[in-house]
Amino acid sequence: MITKQLEASVKEQFGMGLHAFIKNIVEEESLYDYEIASLLNVKPSLFVKLRSSIGINRSNGFSRRFERTYGLGAVEKFKGLIEDPDNSLADVGSCFGFSRQNAWLVFKKIYGCPYTETYKRKAAVIKQKNHAPQRKSKTLAKIVKVKEKMESMGLSSHITKKKYGYMILVNGYRLSLRSSSRPRKKGRKQYFRISTKSSTNFECDFFICLCQSREKSIFYVIPSDAMPAGGVYLIPQAGPLESKYTQFREAWHLLKHENAEGGVHETNETGSNR
Numbered sequence: 001m002i003t004k005q006l007e008a009s010v011k012e013q014f015g016m017g018l019h020a021f022i023k024n025i026v027e028e029e030s031l032y033d034y035e036i037a038s039l040l041n042v043k044p045s046l047f048v049k050l051r052s053s054i055g056i057n058r059s060n061g062f063s064r065r066f067e068r069t070y071g072l073g074a075v076e077k078f079k080g081l082i083e084d085p086d087n088s089l090a091d092v093g094s095c096f097g098f099s100r101q102n103a104w105l106v107f108k109k110i111y112g113c114p115y116t117e118t119y120k121r122k123a124a125v126i127k128q129k130n131h132a133p134q135r136k137s138k139t140l141a142k143i144v145k146v147k148e149k150m151e152s153m154g155l156s157s158h159i160t161k162k163k164y165g166y167m168i169l170v171n172g173y174r175l176s177l178r179s180s181s182r183p184r185k186k187g188r189k190q191y192f193r194i195s196t197k198s199s200t201n202f203e204c205d206f207f208i209c210l211c212q213s214r215e216k217s218i219f220y221v222i223p224s225d226a227m228p229a230g231g232v233y234l235i236p237q238a239g240p241l242e243s244k245y246t247q248f249r250e251a252w253h254l255l256k257h258e259n260a261e262g263g264v265h266e267t268n269e270t271g272s273n274r
């Protein structure tokens with residue numbers, strides 16, 4: 001009976017159903033139970049039962065108290081600051097005149113969860129933003145290194161930027177650079193894992209594989225039809241009988257037409273598949 005009377009009264013005064021009214025005034029306006037009970041002219045205990053029966057949680061009064069202290073719109077200001085990847089908890093706290101620890105507590109009160117996940121998301125954004133230009137510059141630096149190496153061999157080259165990466169053109173051949181600077185040990189020898197699985201792959205005639213260590217850089221000039229689909233393990237110290245890819249080590253002559261015509265000859269050496 002009381003619920004029906006409230007429903008009719010709310011409909012008449014506020015132009016909406018009782019459920020919608022309670023949801024709006026609790027979640028949007030963050031009024032306390034006793035304040036809403038006063039509006040409805042019912043006892044606070046009755047309103048608490050009514051609110052619970054329709055599955056609406058109690059208002060979080062923290063936001064109101066926060067805005068009373070720091071001004072109207074302070075909650076939205078806090079959210080805008082804390083969600084900016086460039087702002088730390090200390091940065092946000094300083095804008096309101098409180099400590100990093102208090103900023104952490106305010107976040108938990110407003111969002112209802114710890115700051116941990118937001119911190120991880122912001123850190124990932126910053127890491128991606130900081131490393132993207134660096135990766136591009138490193139790739140370009142290696143491309144320039146290859147260009148300089150070929151010029152020292154009397155090979156004129158041209159670098160072009162495609163949407164999928166850089167392409168090197170030499171004597172009408174298309175070259176794709178692959179590199180590794182993390183050698184691994186196998187016995188006394190180092191080997192480099194060169195992968196051809198990349199979003200920057202394109203149809204090429206040769207793979208220029210750069211094996212870079214602290215001591216020196218070794219280049220392999222491998223025809224695309226001699227390169228395994230998934231990549232290759234290269235051992236710069238390996239001899240002809242230890243690796244069939246030894247024939248491609250510093251094989252810049254393959255990029256000259258007089259040597260490249262007729263394709264690449266398979267080695268007669270017997271050895272491992274590396």
